[in-house]
Amino acid sequence: MAPKKTTQRLGAAHNALFLQIHEEMRRRIQNGDFKPGDRLVEDRLAEEFGVSRNPVREAIRLLSSDGLVEVNARRGVYVSVPEVEKARELVEIRAVLEGHNARLAARRGNPKLLAEAGKILEKGQAALAGKRTSALAQLNDDFHRALSRASENETLAEMLATLRLRSSLVFAMADPEVQGQSWQEHADILRAILDADEDKAAALSTDHVLRAGERARARRERLASDGELTQ
Known part of the structure; x- marks a missing residue:
C-alpha cells in the first residue's frame, strides 16, 4: 500500500497566521505603539498586515482574553485602559512575586542562566545608549523572563508570565523618559543576585x-488631566 500523502491543513496555516498577528499586536501594545484607549480598526489592520479580516478578528479575540483590548458595541475595539484599583492590585502582587523570584535566583546562583540575563542587560543598556527606545520593552520582558528561568521554579515562572502579561498595560503607561532609571535598577538587581545576596536582591526587585x-500611575494622571486618556 502506498504511503498516504501528508498535506498542510488550511486551518493550521490560518492558526499560525492569526497567532503571528496576535504576537505582533501584543508587542505593539506593550511597546506603547498602541496606547491605552486607542481604537483598533479591523479593516486598517488587515490592510496593514496584508491579510483578510478573519485572522485580525481572531487575534483581537485572543488579545481580549489576555485583557489587553476591549470590545465594545458602541466604541468598537480599543486598547484597554487599566482600572486604577486593578492596576494597583496587579502591581502589588507582581512586586511580591518578583521579589521572591530574585531571592531564589540568588540562592540558586546558576551561572549559565545568570549569564543569559547579563547578556540581555547589556543589550538593554546598549539600546538605551543608542536611543533605540522601541527595542526596550521587549528587552525588558526578556530580562525578567531570564530572571524567572534563573529562579529554577517553573510554577513561579508560569505565575509571573501571566502577571507580566496582565500588567503589561500598566507598565506601558510609564514615562519613556525614565527608561534609564529602570535599566539601572535592573543592573542593581542582577548584581545583588550574582553576589548571592538574597535579601538585597528581593528588596531591590x-x-x-x-x-x-x-x-x-503618575503618567496616567497627567494624561487624564490633559484629556489624552479616555475610558
Missing part, C-alpha cells in the same frame, strides 16, 4: 516593580 507602578 520588589522596589523596582513598585517604583515602575508609581511612575505609570
Whole structure:
C-alpha cells in the first residue's frame, strides 16, 4: 500500500497566521505603539498586515482574553485602559512575586542562566545608549523572563508570565523618559543576585516593580488631566 500523502491543513496555516498577528499586536501594545484607549480598526489592520479580516478578528479575540483590548458595541475595539484599583492590585502582587523570584535566583546562583540575563542587560543598556527606545520593552520582558528561568521554579515562572502579561498595560503607561532609571535598577538587581545576596536582591526587585507602578500611575494622571486618556 502506498504511503498516504501528508498535506498542510488550511486551518493550521490560518492558526499560525492569526497567532503571528496576535504576537505582533501584543508587542505593539506593550511597546506603547498602541496606547491605552486607542481604537483598533479591523479593516486598517488587515490592510496593514496584508491579510483578510478573519485572522485580525481572531487575534483581537485572543488579545481580549489576555485583557489587553476591549470590545465594545458602541466604541468598537480599543486598547484597554487599566482600572486604577486593578492596576494597583496587579502591581502589588507582581512586586511580591518578583521579589521572591530574585531571592531564589540568588540562592540558586546558576551561572549559565545568570549569564543569559547579563547578556540581555547589556543589550538593554546598549539600546538605551543608542536611543533605540522601541527595542526596550521587549528587552525588558526578556530580562525578567531570564530572571524567572534563573529562579529554577517553573510554577513561579508560569505565575509571573501571566502577571507580566496582565500588567503589561500598566507598565506601558510609564514615562519613556525614565527608561534609564529602570535599566539601572535592573543592573542593581542582577548584581545583588550574582553576589548571592538574597535579601538585597528581593528588596531591590520588589522596589523596582513598585517604583515602575508609581511612575505609570503618575503618567496616567497627567494624561487624564490633559484629556489624552479616555475610558
